[in-house]
Amino acid sequence: MESVQVKKLANYVHQAEKEKRVITKITSDLYPTLSIEEAYLIQEQLITNKENEGLKIIGPKMGITSKAKMKQMNVDNPIYGFVFDSMVIEEEEQISLSDYIHPKIEPEIGFILKEDLYGKDISIEEVLRKTKYVFPAIEVIDSRYENFNFTLPDVIADNTSAAGALFGYKMSDPTSLSLDVLGVSIKINGETKAFGTGAAVLGHPAESVARLAQMLYKKGKAVKANQPILTGGMTEAIRINAGDFVHVDYGQLGHLSFSVTP
Ligand code: OOG
Ligand code: MG
Numbered sequence: 001m002e003s004v005q006v007k008k009l010a011n012y013v014h015q016a017e018k019e020k021r022v023i024t025k026i027t028s029d030l031y032p033t034l035s036i037e038e039a040y041l042i043q044e045q046l047i048t049n050k051e052n053e054g055l056k057i058i059g060p061k062m063g064i065t066s067k068a069k070m071k072q073m074n075v076d077n078p079i080y081g082f083v084f085d086s087m088v089i090e091e092e093e094q095i096s097l098s099d100y101i102h103p104k105i106e107p108e109i110g111f112i113l114k115e116d117l118y119g120k121d122i123s124i125e126e127v128l129r130k131t132k133y134v135f136p137a138i139e140v141i142d143s144r145y146e147n148f149n150f151t152l153p154d155v156i157a158d159n160t161s162a163a164g165a166l167f168g169y170k171m172s173d174p175t176s177l178s179l180d181v182l183g184v185s186i187k188i189n190g191e192t193k194a195f196g197t198g199a200a201v202l203g204h205p206a207e208s209v210a211r212l213a214q215m216l217y218k219k220g221k222a223v224k225a226n227q228p229i230l231t232g233g234m235t236e237a238i239r240i241n242a243g244d245f246v247h248v249d250y251g252q253l254g255h256l257s258f259s260v261t262p
Helices: 003-019 036-052 067-073 124-129 152-157 205-217
Strands: 057-063 079-084 094-096 104-113 131-141 162-167 183-188 191-197 245-249 255-261
Touching: 003 036, 003 152, 036 079, 036 152, 057 162, 057 205, 079 152, 079 162, 079 205, 104 183, 104 205, 104 245, 124 131, 124 205, 131 205, 131 245, 131 255
Parallel strands: 094 255
Antiparallel strands: 057 079, 104 131, 131 162, 183 191, 183 245, 245 255
């Protein structure tokens, strides 16, 4: 793909994100043959665009980490994107629906590493050994594509729908927990909307960090220490609406909440 085409498609997605409006997916007719490799080039250009506007990367995020979602998208590899400083939500804060297009939330387990992770064969044990702590997190995803309808390359180019992230402050030592059997439940206005376990994330959330390292290794990059890493949704993503009070319980990891205004 020509670099002018990469820039054009990165701008296409970037403008939609800034103007909070939906666009037709790239593979519809702009570029039907878009490959995964080309999609990551567009994502990298989109990140450069955002950095040129003064925004800063906070940390990486994994997506499509559950068997159900991989099956639905007919793929067997997860994807990654990046959370920016402009996306950070604080605990107990109110978020405004007007800052998004059609947001959904995902309960996730976050990791902070004490050492960079670089290599293609990283084990769960190595991830856990190099983890400083884990924490509860909520990701807000907001696809720029109509009806959240996209192919894998489309969503990679759109920075994996990244739009918001709440990183909880409660830190836990992952070696004293079984993150695979850890349960999570989402309540909205007191009503339970979804639940899941850590095992929904590639069998174990630490495996998600290992897979991230593997994918970044192919680009000559490491998973950096001291950056929050989102490992992927533990349940299906849930639509949020104005007036919602969202409460997510992560068992031993704690709980998080926020409310949604118009
Ligand atoms: C892509 C992002 C998915 C996750 O945790 O699986 C994701 C999407 O479904 O819009 O962040
Ligand atoms: Mg996510």
